[in-house]
Amino acid sequence: DADVTQTPRNRITKTGKRIMLECSQTKGHDRMYWYRQDPGLGLRLIYYSFDVKDINKGEISDGYSVSRQAQAKFSLSLESAIPNQTALYFCATSLPTSNEQFFGPGTRLTVL
Amino acid sequence: AQSVTQPDIHITVSEGASLELRCNYSYGATPYLFWYVQSPGQGLQLLLKYFSGDTLVQGIKGFEAEFKRSQSSFNLRKPSVHWSDAAEYFCAVGISGGYQKVTFGTGTKLQVIP
Numbered sequence: 265d266a267d268v269t270q271t272p273r274n275r276i277t278k279t280g281k282r283i284m285l286e287c288s289q290t291k292g293h294d295r296m297y298w299y300r301q302d303p304g305l306g307l308r309l310i311y312y313s314f315d316v317k318d319i320n321k322g323e324i325s326d327g328y329s330v331s332r333q334a335q336a337k338f339s340l341s342l343e344s345a346i347p348n349q350t351a352l353y354f355c356a357t358s359l360p361t362s363n364e365q366f367f368g369p370g371t372r373l374t375v376l
Numbered sequence: 377a378q379s380v381t382q383p384d385i386h387i388t389v390s391e392g393a394s395l396e397l398r399c400n401y402s403y404g405a406t407p408y409l410f411w412y413v414q415s416p417g418q419g420l421q422l423l424l425k426y427f428s429g430d431t432l433v434q435g436i437k438g439f440e441a442e443f444k445r446s447q448s449s450f451n452l453r454k455p456s457v458h459w460s461d462a463a464e465y466f467c468a469v470g471i472s473g474g475y476q477k478v479t480f481g482t483g484t485k486l487q488v489i490p
Contacts, residue, residue, distance in 0.1 A: 268419075299480075304483075305482060306481055306482040306483050307420075307466070308480075364425055366422075367421075368419055
């Protein structure tokens with residue numbers, strides 16, 4: 265089945281460390297997204313990419329950066345992790361003709 | 377900009393009882409509307425979506441939702457809840473054309489009691 269995968273699924277790190285979360289998809293979708301989920305806040309958009317050369321900030325991009333290495337790969341980096349970046353991170357994809365988003369299983373990140 | 381409100385943070389229902397989860401949106405035109413479900417430790421799975429046409433939408437797992445333009449609502453319903461429906465439910469609104477940003481509500485956590 266065409267799918268969206270995320271690695272790692274769980275990560276514990278320390279304040280100040282650089283962390284990379286990876287997302288790969290076999291759906292053939294051009295559009296990819298990174299969200300973070302916090303209890304009571306729903307999902308908030310960090311970055312989105314419409315193709316390899318088109319990357320845009322979302323509503324909460326401060327402290328994060330992304331790289332679109334290929335159509336199928338979209339990585340999220342925390343250059344210097346801080347405790348309030350502890351959250352569940354989701355990657356998603358979509359078709360250009362639809363808002364419907366397809367989510368990966370999530371990465372649970374804990375910053376100590 | 378569009379916004380979504382899920383007024384109920386937590387709902388408890390008995391197994392076999394009916395369910396309605398509320399969702400209100402704010403958007404100037406006809407939006408795309410979605411309901412997603414997130415089981416514990418899982419990603420989000422699409423339950424159903426409304427783009428246009430019939431305002432009563434059928435989804436997976438026996439769920440349905442009704443788009444009411446006059447009330448700016450898209451409430452999710454199920455006639456008889458099963459214990460496996462215990463999860464968190466997210467309503468989302470998207471805009472047609474252009475950037476196609478999707479905005480998610482804050483979620484409603486459903487507890488099912490025997």
